Amino acid sequence: MNPILECQSVTKKYTGFTALSDVNLTLERGRIIGLLGPNGSGKTTLLKLINNLLVPDSGKIYIAGINPGMETKKIISYLPEKTYLADWMSVEQAIKFFQDFYEDFDSKKANAMLADLEIDPKSKLKTLSKGTKEKVQLILVMSRQAELYCLDEPIGGVDPASRDYILNTIISNYRENATVLISTHLIADIEKILDEVVFLKQGSVFLHSSVDDVRIQEGKSIDSLFREVFKC
Amino acid sequence: MKWNIDSERPVYIQLVEQIQAGIISGFFKPGDKLPSVRDFAANAGVNPNTMQRALTELERNGLLYTNRTSGRYITSDLKMIKELKRQSAKDITVGFLEKMKQLGFKEEESLEIVINIVKEMKK
Numbered sequence A: 001m002n003p004i005l006e007c008q009s010v011t012k013k014y015t016g017f018t019a020l021s022d023v024n025l026t027l028e029r030g031r032i033i034g035l036l037g038p039n040g041s042g043k044t045t046l047l048k049l050i051n052n053l054l055v056p057d058s059g060k061i062y063i064a065g066i067n068p069g070m071e072t073k074k075i076i077s078y079l080p081e082k083t084y085l086a087d088w089m090s091v092e093q094a095i096k097f098f099q100d101f102y103e104d105f106d107s108k109k110a111n112a113m114l115a116d117l118e119i120d121p122k123s124k125l126k127t128l129s130k131g132t133k134e135k136v137q138l139i140l141v142m143s144r145q146a147e148l149y150c151l152d153e154p155i156g157g158v159d160p161a162s163r164d165y166i167l168n169t170i171i172s173n174y175r176e177n178a179t180v181l182i183s184t185h186l187i188a189d190i191e192k193i194l195d196e197v198v199f200l201k202q203g204s205v206f207l208h209s210s211v212d213d214v215r216i217q218e219g220k221s222i223d224s225l226f227r228e229v230f231k232c
Numbered sequence B: 001m002k003w004n005i006d007s008e009r010p011v012y013i014q015l016v017e018q019i020q021a022g023i024i025s026g027f028f029k030p031g032d033k034l035p036s037v038r039d040f041a042a043n044a045g046v047n048p049n050t051m052q053r054a055l056t057e058l059e060r061n062g063l064l065y066t067n068r069t070s071g072r073y074i075t076s077d078l079k080m081i082k083e084l085k086r087q088s089a090k091d092i093t094v095g096f097l098e099k100m101k102q103l104g105f106k107e108e109e110s111l112e113i114v115i116n117i118v119k120e121m122k123k
Helices: A043-050 A091-101 A107-116 A130-142 A160-173 A187-193 A211-218 A222-229 B011-025 B037-044 B048-060 B078-102 B107-122
Strands: A005-014 A017-027 A032-036 A058-063 A076-079 A148-152 A179-183 A196-201 A204-210 B064-067 B071-074
Touching: A005 A043, A017 A043, A017 A204, A032 A043, A032 A187, A032 A222, A043 A058, A043 A148, A043 A179, A076 A130, A091 A107, A091 A130, A107 A130, A107 A160, A130 A148, A130 A160, A160 A187, A160 B037, A187 A222, A196 A211, A196 A222, A204 A211, A211 A222, A211 B011, B011 B048, B011 B078, B037 B048, B048 B064, B078 B107
Parallel strands: A032 A179, A032 A196, A076 A148, A148 A179
Antiparallel strands: A005 A017, A005 A058, A196 A204, B064 B071
């Protein structure tokens, strides 16, 4: 099978600023991968490129062998950094919305997760707290049977107890051939569930390695290595 | 099973150690069937691939074996478990003696301290 993601010398510039410069990255199937880097290192830009919300200035991106577009949106489940659901919707309506939109959406799974996290499906999104809204979005995204999950800061506003539940959901929900790409600053919280880690530094791939290899070679956690590499 | 995984050392090695400890302590009995990799991983809060790697390691040294159709089991070889227990006791003792050395005690002195403490605890 071809890799789930291939970036070939991808460069993306915003006016007067290079967000990503000559990024070469291949991600295999069946992995949980941390996309880590300080603010402004290009994490969100990379995720947007993968999801066809941005187009590279040069270079090529392949998702399961094809260019980003309508076909790739069917196999990628994307949690953006900002909410995009309409405020007036209830949780129930949002589920219906996803069900209409994506063939691979499993509403049974979504409802089970809502029940576990004690979220009332009848409540309107605008009445929910920031953290609860984040949970709802993550539930929607993880209830798809996608081949690639792109999660941009999925647990930032979520309390530690629910964080554990969500990480467990990620571990137990992803299928053997699916890859999960997680961008986050909460490295210590997620590093136990990662297979691999990608460090972005000023728009370039600084490191791409198995997490246990890093621990063997460096004798330290990913969190400590991050603090060392990106020391201010 | 209560897992205690930190992020400083490779996770798969810690899983191997803790499953071994579970076998020694009798939490896992000889011949017990293990949960599926996915359930076991979720239980430990780690990645299924990492758990798989740990189980493969334990299979390689013979503590686990796989029955192609029905899953993965703890060895029934009591001699092997006994040997594991002995090795584990040795590791702990060597580690203890090294720490005592750093405090400036010779082996004989450490031994004497241990004997005295055991006597006190019995009182």
